[in-house]
Amino acid sequence: MxxxxxxxxxxxxxxxxxxxxxxxxxxxxxxxxxxxxxxxxxPNKELAGIAKRLLEEQPVLALQYGVTEGYPKLREAIRARLAEKEGIGTDADDLIVVSGGQQGIELTAKCLLNEGDTIIVEEPSFIGALNAFRSFGARLAGVPMQSDGMDMDALRRVIAGHKNVKAIYTIPTHQNPSGITMSAEKRRELYGIAKQAGIVILEDNPYGELTFHGEKLPTVKSLDDGSTVVYCGSFSKVLAPGLRVGFCIGPKEIIAKDIIAKQISDVHTPMLPQLLAYEYMTGFDMDxxxxxxxxxxxxxxxxxxxxxxxxxxxxxxxxxxxxxxxxxxxxxxxxxxxxxxxxxxxxxxxxxxxxxxxxxxxxxxxxxxxxxxxxxxxxxxxxxxxxxxxxxxxxxx
Ligand SMILES: Cc1ncc(COP(=O)(O)O)c(C=O)c1O
CATH class of the missing domain: 3.90.1150.10 (Aspartate Aminotransferase, domain 1)
Known part of the structure; x- marks a missing residue:
């Protein structure tokens, strides 16, 4: 056939x-x-201990359906961590737990992009995100990377030269694939350009906590008043990727749509990995x-x-x-x-x-x-x- x-x-x-x-x-x-x-x-030994205890003592919580936006205590713990470590989060923001950062990118793209809309991406960029954007029929417009991040003049030209630019996708910190980190100045410039043009920034930061040289720079989301940046994070590189636990924090209206899109996609991220992430981050020294x-x-x-x-x-x-x-x-x-x-x-x-x-x-x-x-x-x-x-x-x- x-x-x-x-x-x-x-x-x-x-x-x-x-x-x-x-x-x-x-x-x-x-x-x-x-x-x-x-x-x-x-931390497999710690996770094994937590899993055993959860399944013995809270089997219904671990094995029953959960809510789409994520296990409430985990959402709270992530928000607290983001506020403390990154200065992220305003009253205008909401947070959803997703099945890995990849899903956060895909759901947000699904909610923002019509066929033929343009999404601006760094060149090179993460193939999982590029393919998610392609799968919704979006046009990808590349902005070349320089040693301190996106070429901002090229970004301005691309915005001026394209119709229906809906979003800018960036991995500002230890980018996959280039390893480049965007300078603090460019982060402020990027935010200013996007906010003025009314374009959403999709900031993907799975590697930010794995900074090993130099100073830690402010995330683009930490500059946001809750209007412009959707920030995707993940436990994949700081705990374990097989858990498939990530999160998106962004303007309430966008996260509300992400929740509906996630309901359609996989109902919710499995409870056991969410509980493992929560218990590990609150009960052990994750830092x-x-x-x-x-x-x-x-x-x-x-x-x-x-x-x-x-x-x-x-x-x-x-x-x-x-x-x-x-x-x-x-x-x-x-x-x-x-x-x-x-x-x-x-x-x-x-x-x-x-x-x-x-x-x-x-x-x-x-x-x-x-x-x-x-x-x-x-x-x-x-x-x-x-x-x-x-x-x-x-x-x-
Ligand atoms: C830049 C970037 N974003 C997102 C992801 C997705 O990670 P996960 O879905 O495991 O959170 C990856 C994975 O390698 C990545 O490199």
Missing amino acids: EYIFSDRMKDMQGSAIREIFKAAADPQTISLAGGNPAPETF ANIRKSAALYAHKCDYMIECIERFFPAQVTHTTPNGGLFIWCDMGPGYDAMEVSRICAAEKVVFVPGNTFMVDMNAPCSAFRLNYSTMSDQKIKQGIRILGDTLKKIMGR
């Missing part, structure tokens, strides 16, 4: 880099392509665990950069992240990272070519993303050395 799929799904690609992930499944292959947090950061995770990533990031500087051809540039999980490398004009990634996969090292993160995924791109969070030092060194040797052969130096 020939299936005729909806317009919204027919051109969606599962993963343009399926071949790479196939290669990554080979145990001989060193994968610098993933984005998983390090499993040793999971200490986050500090430990950040220290681990600091070491891995610094070590990968040391190896890059030792083994890569000098003309390959790289970012120097202050946190998060990714480094962005660029071979410079004339090189196609997709092609290079195939050659490197044959040498048993995989990474993600940069075109994957672009508005036009088919245009050649000379940049690629490296991840350092799960590999041992030895594998990082081995992988970067192989990559460096291969790049030297390809680039002729």
